[in-house]
Amino acid sequence: MRIAVDAMGGDSGPGAAVQGSAAAVLAWPDLSIDLFGPRTLLEAELESLPRHLAAAGSHLSVHHAPSAIRQDQRPSDVLRRGGDTSMAHMLGHLAAGRAVAGVSAGNTGALMALSRRELGMVGGIPRPAISTAIPTRGDGRCYLLDLGANVDVSADRLIDFARMGDVMARHVDGLVSPRVALLNVGSEGTKGSASVREADAWLAGTTSLNYCGFVEGNGIFAGMADVVVCDGFVGNAVLKASEGLTHMLIERVQATFDAHWGSRLVGLLARPALRRLKSELDPVRYNGASLLGLDGIVIKSHGGADATGFSYAVLRAANEVSRDLPSRLARELGSRHDRSQQEQR
Amino acid sequence: MRIAVDAMGGDSGPGAAVQGSAAAVLAWPDLSIDLFGPRTLLEAELESLPRHLAAAGSHLSVHHAPSAIRQDQRPSDVLRRGGDTSMAHMLGHLAAGRAVAGVSAGNTGALMALSRRELGMVGGIPRPAISTAIPTRGDGRCYLLDLGANVDVSADRLIDFARMGDVMARHVDGLVSPRVALLNVGSEGTKGSASVREADAWLAGTTSLNYCGFVEGNGIFAGMADVVVCDGFVGNAVLKASEGLTHMLIERVQATFDAHWGSRLVGLLARPALRRLKSELDPVRYNGASLLGLDGIVIKSHGGADATGFSYAVLRAANEVSRDLPSRLARELGSRHDRSQQEQR
Incomplete structure (x- = not known):
């Protein structure tokens, strides 16, 4: 299984992408990774792979792309002038069938626009939706979508999100x-916005998925659903606020143990437990957001992900490949569109 | 200072409201509280006040209201038929000038609709906005609004929220x-929805407040602003998701200390530190949401608040009274509306 990786998207250079790709290969030995970026830069990264990752080196190959997309570059500009970038080369490789999935930690808007142009969409979906799995109480998880790709959405798009989340789960x-x-x-x-109420009325009348009605924000983490659907603006705000809140809470847990000498002593003893906790809560664990609706598999990694975080995104891609997600989406969304039209007649 | 309290709104009977009112009196000795609800029920609560709150009893008086508004009752129904409820009596009392602020833990939509009818609005604001202070990194706080009263809002409403949050802070x-x-x-x-981009353009051009542009969800808890403005759907989702996430994280901190015998021992030693932490993170600490834009002060307490949580809501009301918030809003929003029209000409 060959996966194409844009190595230039992360906030702190190609190190996390190269090492994360190597870590993914060690976890999933069938993987081969094609890395996209300036050749000399990537070759230097490969030569300086940490010892515990060195064994993966033979599964990684470098594909030269001279430039990279900036975080503040507009999608329209990228579509016109982004041809020489690592992201465009990576997606072209994928579109040409030389890899079965792509991963990037770069500019989300650019990744969406380029992916859509290079790969096309399935099942009548007009634009990709972004979804990631978030942790819930009792060690569960829940897909939240959309996470920012689609704002001011209509009821039809919310219904699409529900269907795609259902297929993925x-x-x-x-x-x-x-x-x-x-x-x-x-x-x-x-209650709620007009599009949410309209989508609710449609979903309540369909038998093709297990629709359980409305949840409020606290229901997401309470594990009340496996798929939670919302406008991209809302999902983005919820996801990023949750990230910020987690950081603040971890800081406060530490401050609590540093506050008094008695607590400091306990804090010293508690350090291993806290380290475990931190890794459990760490957003990179759940790193790797799917661009759903594309005729292909593209995973967006968090721009701030470290090597471990990036490896989760690559493994997410491998997982979706092994489950053949795009053709499942094409088949089931296509039939939904037909059925929905029948229902309406 | 006399505050009117709807004692029947909370999820678990009038106990939290009555005891919370007593606790608020002990913290702010100038307060007198008028409690609204079925007389026999409230008198029984007053007679069984815990010993540490008993001294406040002489500052609490009972005002009979035979019925209560249900959580699932629609605002339109409440406006037509809610006259005999504790909430309506409490707001009538406030509108008649017999108290200077009102507090309820009841149905938010009903509280908004009744407050608006009984008290009226100031400064050209069409409907109240809901705002609460949330904790941020470094022991700061940030007002988030709107929290659910206004969905699908226009740019004009976002600008109103910005102005009202500014006045409050x-x-x-x-x-x-x-x-x-x-x-x-x-x-x-x-990026963003049409109304957010339009509000941004207006706010960036005004000199009447310290507008610092966009923040993303993680910026709320990072303390990047003192007032964060959003559509009510978004604010509600963020606030409730944060509540759910906090509960999940506290559960996981405890589970971490219960997992292994070594951790259990540390957990025993860490218990006081964890108890402190829990109270610091507890959402009831920040209980008390302001209904902004009314010609009067009304505070919504969390339906699930305990006596401590409810006392914070009463103290929030007292605080806004002492700062004369509604007349500040009337003066400054009125002048903003004039100025904005001048700017546009």
């Missing part, structure tokens, strides 16, 4: 009948 | 020049 996670919910400001049907 | 918290930000899905002006 069934085929990638193996759930038989994932509980799908709409995020709302209250649990009664009279 | 200056006059209630004593900040000289509060940093006001708009919540968005990215920090560039090309």
Whole structure:
């Protein structure tokens, strides 16, 4: 299984992408990785791989791309002038069938626009949606979508998100009948935005997925659904606020143990437990957001991800390849569109 | 200072409201509280006040209201038929000038609709916005608004929220020049919903407040602004998701200390530190959401608040009374509306 990696997207140079790719190969030995970026830079990274990753080196190959997309570059500009960038080369490689999935930690808007142009969409979906799995109580997880690709969405798009989340939870996670919910400001049907209420009315009438109505924000982490659907603006705000809150809480846990001499002593003893906790809560554990609806597999890694975080994104890609996600989406969304039209007639 | 309290709104009967009112009196000895609800129920609560709160009893008086508003009752129904409820009696009392602020833990939509009818609005604001202070890194705090009262809002409403948050942070918290930000899905002006981009353009051109541009969700808890403005759907989702995430993280901190015998021993020693931490993170500490834009002071307490949580809501009301918030809002929003029209000409 060959995966194409844009090595130039991360916030702190190609190190995390190269080492993360190596770590993914060690975890999934069938993988081969094509790394995209300036040749000399990537070759230097490969030569200085840490000893514990060196064994993966033979599975990594360098593909030269002279430039990189900036974080503040507009998608329209990237579409016109981004041809020589590591992201465009990586996606071209994928579109040409030379790899089965792509991973980038770069500019999200650019990745969406280029992926859409290079790979096309399935099942009548107009634009990709972004989704990631977030941790819930009792060691569960929940797909939240959209996470920022689509703002001011119509009810039709919310219904698309529900369908795509359902397909992903069934085929990638193996759930038989994932509980799908709409995020709302209250649990009664009279509340919420117009598009949410309209989507609710449609979803409540369909038998093709296990729709369980509205959840409020606290329901996401409470594990009340396997898929939670919302406008991209809302999902982005919730995801990023959760990231910020987690950082603040971890800081406060540490400050609590540093406050008094008695606590400092306990803090010293508690250090291993806290380290475990930190890794459990770490957002990179859940790193790797899927661009759903593309006729291909593209995973967006967090720009600030370290090598471990990046490796999760690569493994997420491998996982979606092994479950054949795009053709599942194409088949099931296509049939949904037909059925929905039948239902309406 | 006399505050009217709807004692029947909380999730678990009038106990939290009555005891919370008593606790607030002990913390702010000038307070007198008028409690609204079924007389026999409230008198029984007063007679069974815990010993440490008994001294406050003489500052609490019971005002009979036979019924209560249900959580699932629609605002339109409450406006027509809610006259005999504890909430309506409490607000009528406030509107008649017999108290200077009102507090309720009841149905938010009903509280908004009844407050608006009984008290009216100031400064051209069409509907109240809901705002609360949330904790940020480094022991700071940040007002987030709107929290669910207004969904699908226009740019004009976002500008109103910014102005009201600014007035509150200056006059209630004593900040000289509060940093006001708009919540968005990215920090560039090309991203976000149409209303957010339009509000940004207006705010960037005004000199009447310290507008510092966009923040993303993680910026809220990072303390990047003193006031963060967003659509009510977004604010509600962020606030409730944060509540759910905090509960999950506290559970995981405890589970970490319960997992192994070594950790269990440390957990025993760490218990006082964890108890402190829990109280620091507890959402009830920040309980008490302001209904901004009313010609009067109404505070919404969390439905699940205990006596301590409810006392914070009462003290929030007392604090806003002492800073004369509604007349500050009336004066400054009125002048903003004039100025904005001048700027546009």
